[in-house]
Amino acid sequence: MIVSEQLVSNLFYGALLGSVYGVATMGLSLIFGVLRIVNVGHGAFIMLGAFTAFWMFTLYSVIPILSIPIALIFGLALGFIIFFSTIKRLIDAPELSTLLATFAIGIFIEEVAKFVWGSDYVGFSWDIGTLYLGPVTVPYTKLLAFLCSAIIAGLLYVWFTKTKLGTAIRAVVEDREGAMVCGINVGRIYSVSFAIGIGLTVLSGVLVTLFVPVGINVYMGPDYTLKAFVIAVLGGLGSPWGAFVAGFLFGLFENGSYTLLGLIPGVEPFALTRFVAFVFLLIILLIKPTGLLGGE
Amino acid sequence: MNIRAYKPLIPMIAVYGVLITIALTVDGMWQPVAYFMFYIALGQAFNIFLGLTGYVDFGYVAFMGLGAYGMGLAIKNFGHLGLIALPIGIFLAVIMSMLLSLAVGAVALRLRGAYFAIATIGVNEGFRYLVEGVRLWGGTEGMILSGFMRKTYGREMTNFFSTFLSDVLVILIAFSAAVVTIAILNKKMGYALLALREDEDAAKVMGINVTKYKIMAFITSAGFAGLIGATAWTLKLTYIFPEDVFNISYTVEAIVIVMLGGAGTLLGPMFGGLIYGIMKYYLSVIFPGIQLLILAPILIAIVVVFPEGLIGYIRKKARDTRLSEYLR
Numbered sequence: 001m002i003v004s005e006q007l008v009s010n011l012f013y014g015a016l017l018g019s020v021y022g023v024a025t026m027g028l029s030l031i032f033g034v035l036r037i038v039n040v041g042h043g044a045f046i047m048l049g050a051f052t053a054f055w056m057f058t059l060y061s062v063i064p065i066l067s068i069p070i071a072l073i074f075g076l077a078l079g080f081i082i083f084f085s086t087i088k089r090l091i092d093a094p095e096l097s098t099l100l101a102t103f104a105i106g107i108f109i110e111e112v113a114k115f116v117w118g119s120d121y122v123g124f125s126w127d128i129g130t131l132y133l134g135p136v137t138v139p140y141t142k143l144l145a146f147l148c149s150a151i152i153a154g155l156l157y158v159w160f161t162k163t164k165l166g167t168a169i170r171a172v173v174e175d176r177e178g179a180m181v182c183g184i185n186v187g188r189i190y191s192v193s194f195a196i197g198i199g200l201t202v203l204s205g206v207l208v209t210l211f212v213p214v215g216i217n218v219y220m221g222p223d224y225t226l227k228a229f230v231i232a233v234l235g236g237l238g239s240p241w242g243a244f245v246a247g248f249l250f251g252l253f254e255n256g257s258y259t260l261l262g263l264i265p266g267v268e269p270f271a272l273t274r275f276v277a278f279v280f281l282l283i284i285l286l287i288k289p290t291g292l293l294g295g296e
Numbered sequence: 297m298n299i300r301a302y303k304p305l306i307p308m309i310a311v312y313g314v315l316i317t318i319a320l321t322v323d324g325m326w327q328p329v330a331y332f333m334f335y336i337a338l339g340q341a342f343n344i345f346l347g348l349t350g351y352v353d354f355g356y357v358a359f360m361g362l363g364a365y366g367m368g369l370a371i372k373n374f375g376h377l378g379l380i381a382l383p384i385g386i387f388l389a390v391i392m393s394m395l396l397s398l399a400v401g402a403v404a405l406r407l408r409g410a411y412f413a414i415a416t417i418g419v420n421e422g423f424r425y426l427v428e429g430v431r432l433w434g435g436t437e438g439m440i441l442s443g444f445m446r447k448t449y450g451r452e453m454t455n456f457f458s459t460f461l462s463d464v465l466v467i468l469i470a471f472s473a474a475v476v477t478i479a480i481l482n483k484k485m486g487y488a489l490l491a492l493r494e495d496e497d498a499a500k501v502m503g504i505n506v507t508k509y510k511i512m513a514f515i516t517s518a519g520f521a522g523l524i525g526a527t528a529w530t531l532k533l534t535y536i537f538p539e540d541v542f543n544i545s546y547t548v549e550a551i552v553i554v555m556l557g558g559a560g561t562l563l564g565p566m567f568g569g570l571i572y573g574i575m576k577y578y579l580s581v582i583f584p585g586i587q588l589l590i591l592a593p594i595l596i597a598i599v600v601v602f603p604e605g606l607i608g609y610i611r612k613k614a615r616d617t618r619l620s621e622y623l624r
């Protein structure tokens with residue numbers, strides 16, 4: 001059975017990719033949860049991470065795994081700059097303003113990147129061998145990406161539940177005014193959460209390069225923005241954990257349905273998979289807007 | 297009918313007059329003015345929903361795309377009947393976009409804020425991938441009508457369609473959208489929408505049928521979007537590609553125009569569209585390739601320091617003066 005073997009192999013691959021999707025969406029969910037702002041320019045930050053990994057590898061031969069902390073620091077700094085220059089003034093503004101502002105920030109980053117790096121597709125290949133597991137063949141780099149995603153999500157979980165700042169952030173997600181009354185410096189939580197959200201997103205761009213080695217381009221972002229929206233809604237907007245699990249499920253779904261839809265003659269499985277994903281998005285938004293995995 | 301409430305149309309007609317005069321008398325200005333008029337029409341049509349209700353529809357371009365396909369299908373299937381294909385195309389464009397908006401509105405308008413915005417992105421992208429996925433209406437290859445139109449209508453006529461007729465139609469659409477806007481503003485529906493935009497729950501408690509007015513504004517706005525897609529895209533460009541006609545950047549441009557001029561005002565979209573169109577056109581002439589790099593910070597600055605838009609700002613300054621009768 002060629003099809004079932006292909007399906008198993010694709011599902012395995014989807015699970016690995018899904019964990020990276022999860023990390024790539026956690027930032028979006030965190031920012032929405034704390035600031036109630038949908039970052040429409042989300043993908044641009046993933047692009048920045050991908051370019052960080054690319055340049056560190058080609059210029060200084062730094063392997064992508066070691067680029068992760070560099071991307072995180074870069075993202076944190078960028079997050080603080082963007083927060084204090086624009087987002088801070090828009091916290092209580094209507095959706096119209098924040099959606100437009102984040103979109104414009106995304107375009108600005110893309111255009112600066114294009115100005116600096118040009119609009120060609122670039123890529124690099126980092127080969128450390130391949131694992132053979134029955135029908136499944138996986139390069140070690142992808143397994144490593146999965147491991148890193150899981151560790152990052154785990155660390156974040158510990159940080160959110162065990163530290164004072166993490167608890168404060170969760171309190172603000174839960175109830176803004178309540179947190180303020182309890183003496184939490186909500187303004188500081190905003191800036192820290194925004195910076196962490198952007199930092200995580202830039203970091204995830206590094207992991208993405210291990211899956212799309214030749215697809216690095218300054219306009220790669222919007223595609224990831226849309227995927228991140230679907231995943232964030234699936235996991236319950238505003239819940240980073242939900243986002244991680246949902247990313248995992250989305251990776252499975254994407255690769256599984258791609259394989260199955262490919263069996264139908266006369267259709268484009270790639271586009272149809274996206275179509276099914278967006279139908280799911282609408283259904284979930286309508287019947288359970290808190291997300292499949294979110295609470296009430 | 298209270299004729300005095302329609303006074304704000306006077307400055308609008310004046311601006312249209314100046315633009316059309318420039319287009320007809322100055323050599324080589326017809327196409328740039330048509331380009332500006334496209335953005336004015338886009339803003340004016342989107343304002344009916346976005347400006348009046350305050351809901352952000354990120355999938356607005358889907359209605360334009362569907363309108364473009366409506367016109368394309370009419371030319372393809374009824375082209376042999378002669379020029380009658382054009383009114384059929386206009387009709388199809390309006391009907392198709394209105395039907396989609398009815399379907400979307402009935403379900404998605406239950407959601408609010410960011411959830412509504414994301415749901416409408418889902419509708420737009422989902423529709424695009426459906427067209428590509430099941431190879432509907434040519435799938436990714438789209439519809440290329442130029443050869444067919446030249447064969448059916450002749451080269452002269454096709455050129456006339458794309459360089460004159462489509463532009464005139466866009467101007468008419470922009471103006472009719474403005475007339476509809478001021479008619480709504482002056483009627484009960486305008487006041488209901490104002491209440492709904494300020495506080496939806498309070499409006500509901502006051503006994504306003506918010507769902508009805510929201511859907512009415514949504515469908516009207518979508519119908520105009522379909523018309524713009526049919527004329528400014530299919531008739532003018534003579535081709536349709538799904539990744540172009542469902543491109544989210546048009547939605548964003550529409551939002552920018554409405555915000556720039558002042559959301560919910562009558563004259564705002566006209567000035568917004570004019571300023572945006574002129575900036576985009578001349579920036580791409582003077583700084584080819586980096587116009588977006590310049591535009592993006594301008595946008596951020598507008599959102600941060602100028603959130604009520606140009607007309608909103610002038611109206612605030614001109615309150616209780618005779619000028620305010622002409623501003624809406």
